[in-house]
Amino acid sequence: MRKIFVISLLMVLVLSVLSGCWNQKELTDLAFVMAMGFDKGENKKFEVSFQIVNPGNVSSGQNGAGQGLPIAVYKSAGNTLTEAARNATKMISRRLYYSHTNLIAISEEVARDGILDVMDALDRDPEFRTTTQIVVARHSTAEELVSALTNLDKLPVNKITKELKTTESMLGENTRVNIDDFLAGLVSNGKEPVVNGYIVKGNKEQIGRADDLQKTKTETFLEANGLAVFKNGKLTGWFEHEKARGVVYVLDKVQSTDINIPWNGKKHAITMAPIRTKTKVSVHFKNGKPIINIAIEDEGFISEANTDVDLTDPKVIEKIDKLVEKEIKQQVMESIKDAQKIKSDIFGFGERVHRANPKLWKKLKGNWDNQFAELKVNVKVDSYVRREGIRTNPFWFNMNK
Amino acid sequence: MPILSKLLKKKQKQRKNDNYRQQQDPQKPENLPILREYKDNISRIKGEFGNSNDIVIREIVHCKHRGALVYVDGLVDSRAISDFILESFNENDIDTDGMDYFQFMTEKAVALGSNEVIHDWNQVYDMLLSGNTIIFLEGYNKAISGETKGWEKRAITEPSTQLSIRGPKDSFTETLRTNTALLRRRIKSPNLWLESMRIGTVSQTDIAIMYIKGIANEKIVKEVKDRLKRINIDSISSSGYIEQLIEDQSWTTFPTTYHSERPDTVTSQLLEGRVAIIVDGTPFVITAPALFIQFFQAADDYYSRFDISTGIRLLRILAFIIALLGPAVYIAGTTFHQEMIPTTMAIAIAAQRENVPFPAFVEALIMEVTFEILREAGLRLPRAVGQAVSIVGALVIGQAAVQAGFVSPVMVIVVSITAIANFSTPVFAMAIAARLIRFVLMGLATILGFYGIMLGLMFMSIHLCSLRSFGIPYMMPIAPFNMRNQQDIFVRFPIWAMKYRPMFISKGNMVRSGENQKPGPPKQGDDNQSSKGES
Numbered sequence: 059m060r061k062i063f064v065i066s067l068l069m070v071l072v073l074s075v076l077s078g079c080w081n082q083k084e085l086t087d088l089a090f091v092m093a094m095g096f097d098k099g100e101n102k103k104f105e106v107s108f109q110i111v112n113p114g115n116v117s118s119g120q121n122g123a124g125q126g127l128p129i130a131v132y133k134s135a136g137n138t139l140t141e142a143a144r145n146a147t148k149m150i151s152r153r154l155y156y157s158h159t160n161l162i163a164i165s166e167e168v169a170r171d172g173i174l175d176v177m178d179a180l181d182r183d184p185e186f187r188t189t190t191q192i193v194v195a196r197h198s199t200a201e202e203l204v205s206a207l208t209n210l211d212k213l214p215v216n217k218i219t220k221e222l223k224t225t226e227s228m229l230g231e232n233t234r235v236n237i238d239d240f241l242a243g244l245v246s247n248g249k250e251p252v253v254n255g256y257i258v259k260g261n262k263e264q265i266g267r268a269d270d271l272q273k274t275k276t277e278t279f280l281e282a283n284g285l286a287v288f289k290n291g292k293l294t295g296w297f298e299h300e301k302a303r304g305v306v307y308v309l310d311k312v313q314s315t316d317i318n319i320p321w322n323g324k325k326h327a328i329t330m331a332p333i334r335t336k337t338k339v340s341v342h343f344k345n346g347k348p349i350i351n352i353a354i355e356d357e358g359f360i361s362e363a364n365t366d367v368d369l370t371d372p373k374v375i376e377k378i379d380k381l382v383e384k385e386i387k388q389q390v391m392e393s394i395k396d397a398q399k400i401k402s403d404i405f406g407f408g409e410r411v412h413r414a415n416p417k418l419w420k421k422l423k424g425n426w427d428n429q430f431a432e433l434k435v436n437v438k439v440d441s442y443v444r445r446e447g448i449r450t451n452p453f454w455f456n457m458n459k
Numbered sequence: 460m461p462i463l464s465k466l467l468k469k470k471q472k473q474r475k476n477d478n479y480r481q482q483q484d485p486q487k488p489e490n491l492p493i494l495r496e497y498k499d500n501i502s503r504i505k506g507e508f509g510n511s512n513d514i515v516i517r518e519i520v521h522c523k524h525r526g527a528l529v530y531v532d533g534l535v536d537s538r539a540i541s542d543f544i545l546e547s548f549n550e551n552d553i554d555t556d557g558m559d560y561f562q563f564m565t566e567k568a569v570a571l572g573s574n575e576v577i578h579d580w581n582q583v584y585d586m587l588l589s590g591n592t593i594i595f596l597e598g599y600n601k602a603i604s605g606e607t608k609g610w611e612k613r614a615i616t617e618p619s620t621q622l623s624i625r626g627p628k629d630s631f632t633e634t635l636r637t638n639t640a641l642l643r644r645r646i647k648s649p650n651l652w653l654e655s656m657r658i659g660t661v662s663q664t665d666i667a668i669m670y671i672k673g674i675a676n677e678k679i680v681k682e683v684k685d686r687l688k689r690i691n692i693d694s695i696s697s698s699g700y701i702e703q704l705i706e707d708q709s710w711t712t713f714p715t716t717y718h719s720e721r722p723d724t725v726t727s728q729l730l731e732g733r734v735a736i737i738v739d740g741t742p743f744v745i746t747a748p749a750l751f752i753q754f755f756q757a758a759d760d761y762y763s764r765f766d767i768s769t770g771i772r773l774l775r776i777l778a779f780i781i782a783l784l785g786p787a788v789y790i791a792g793t794t795f796h797q798e799m800i801p802t803t804m805a806i807a808i809a810a811q812r813e814n815v816p817f818p819a820f821v822e823a824l825i826m827e828v829t830f831e832i833l834r835e836a837g838l839r840l841p842r843a844v845g846q847a848v849s850i851v852g853a854l855v856i857g858q859a860a861v862q863a864g865f866v867s868p869v870m871v872i873v874v875s876i877t878a879i880a881n882f883s884t885p886v887f888a889m890a891i892a893a894r895l896i897r898f899v900l901m902g903l904a905t906i907l908g909f910y911g912i913m914l915g916l917m918f919m920s921i922h923l924c925s926l927r928s929f930g931i932p933y934m935m936p937i938a939p940f941n942m943r944n945q946q947d948i949f950v951r952f953p954i955w956a957m958k959y960r961p962m963f964i965s966k967g968n969m970v971r972s973g974e975n976q977k978p979g980p981p982k983q984g985d986d987n988q989s990s991k992g993e994s
Contacts, residue, residue: 082905085805086809090806114810116807157798160802
């Protein structure tokens, strides 16, 4: 009995000694870094902008919240990320805390020069989450991007991350990419990463000004814009709109989108909105050369029919299906062609080949970029219109009778 | 602690040397015989009781014989005395010559339920103080003791601490006999055995041990009796005394005996093979052995359907965990593991804590202690003031503290949830254990975060597993695991599926119900059954 007491007493004593180097930190001593922006520095290699949340101004409560700005941005320079972060402590009263960082913004300039020097710090730091989203600030500095205020979501970061999630599933021209995905693409021979582009639109003078938020139509706002294609850790090109959608289609990230098809000679007459989309990529080999087969299957409903069309006729539906298939196939083929032009395998075809035939891959991987450019890709789309909304035939159908 | 346990060990050794309990208490007068002269006896009683005026002495003359009645006012039924004792002394025309007058009075005249002839003074005091009337007759060195017990009793009322919605509404009272009767009425079997003893050298408190012969484990019954016999203490004020004197382990916050004021609960425990200890003067009956999970089983669990009671029991266990961990998790979360809180919530908490001048631990401690004070005060307050205090308390904890910026609203939420969760444990003894351990865990969370909480919980589990209640592992049947007895642990099986009594506690007669107890409509083609039902 006595022994147990002595042992437990010792344990407790030892533990209290340990607590000295334990990282106890009060919430009020932390500066929650919500987003970080990387720009090219003048003297030092990087200029890092820290978007720090001001909790009292975000959360509504009894303490009269919502008066000031929800975020504060501090900028510091350094040759490495750590150096910049340590330099920032000269300006910030609280300890920088990265566990809730949800966004990394990289300026286009830095992205073109190569962002490899940033990535290890993000990957290594125990506080930092590799599920953090990464975006490229297009036509603006990363500082401007992280300084911008938004009016619907109090925290600009939330706007960006939520927006990416929504647009990925509703439109499919962007796809969420986090640090993990990016690094996976970076290290893989048979895959190159894509990153979302974000732009600050409008009057840049108004960035980060509270009075801009007093307007229903703010002068500056953030918008997801295009997909940045990387090659060897460097930004090499942009995919926009349908081409970006083609990429997202192949990556099997599209859930819903809108496909316009012509009818009766009228352009954009019928819109089909898929509700479920599934992409399967497979490889087969012919004469020792890989051929990629992409099978896309989607189901959806007619969301608009702006022409005289008899939607009760199965043959018409069949025809619509065919046209939708053609449209999707064209979009996908164009993105593939563009990617082949810049020799960047953003679809991960190389990985598929690797998995399907490891022996062959050993031969191919040294020269995969060129192989990819000449790769034969078959796209097969199966589209089904499952329903027509709460109307069968459009009013056009009755009008012309 | 080590010093204290050392001291205790020494004492225990001494006690062993004393060869258990001394039957004779030094404070008690020597065992003297009753004197022939009744006046001497009376003066002796007067002297012994210091002329206390509730000792009523009434001299009588009957058929030339003289004598005296002695009883304690308040302990006796005065109607019984006047109707059955004094009445018989009024018949003066009996010829008593040539017969044994004493014998006659004992057998015929004193018309009471039970008469006894006593010879020595110890018996006199015993009987007198139990509410009997002692009749001294001149010329006899013995006395008659007539049973005239009858003191003020509290009526059987609804239980005040262990309420039930559907169950019976009676509860034990302070009177031992009423309590045993409540149990007898529920188990009409000769196998329900009752053994009684007196504990307390001065108080001489009546104690009854009840168990069902053939269901209860004989070894445990013997152990209970042995432990009770070992008690050598001046008085037993409540069953709480007994509980603390017969526990297996004193160094624990967890109760290792169960107590209930509900006769139905005790009945079901007797039927599971447990032993009930009923103490005169306490409306709480102790049952042993007690298992950890038993403190989460409420009477209503068995009165409502099994799916509902299973859900509610799981909820109760969850509430216990909340009561145990609530503030500790808050402290660990806000001072160590901010990354584990969802971003929006972390920011919301940070916003609220922005102006709080204390670290999370101090904040939590202030609130918890304030609440404990309020709760304790609420228990002891006169009813009339109660409401005023609860209003002040609600204002102090709820609003003023938050508005003054001393504590954050989240903390108020945590404290209130913890407090409410704590009240959902059916037995107070277990709830109070959680209350105490909560503070330890809060301290650990402050020093080590979740690691500390886990450490604390580990120690707690080890401790729980080391506990025994009358030799039965406290965590039965979870650890050691027993498949057969899982029927009433986390999931309360339907009554027809609860076929077995708990292992070890009950021995020999393990099966409770017959085969095919599952109810259902009569099966087709099963004519026998349906015709039986009709006839």
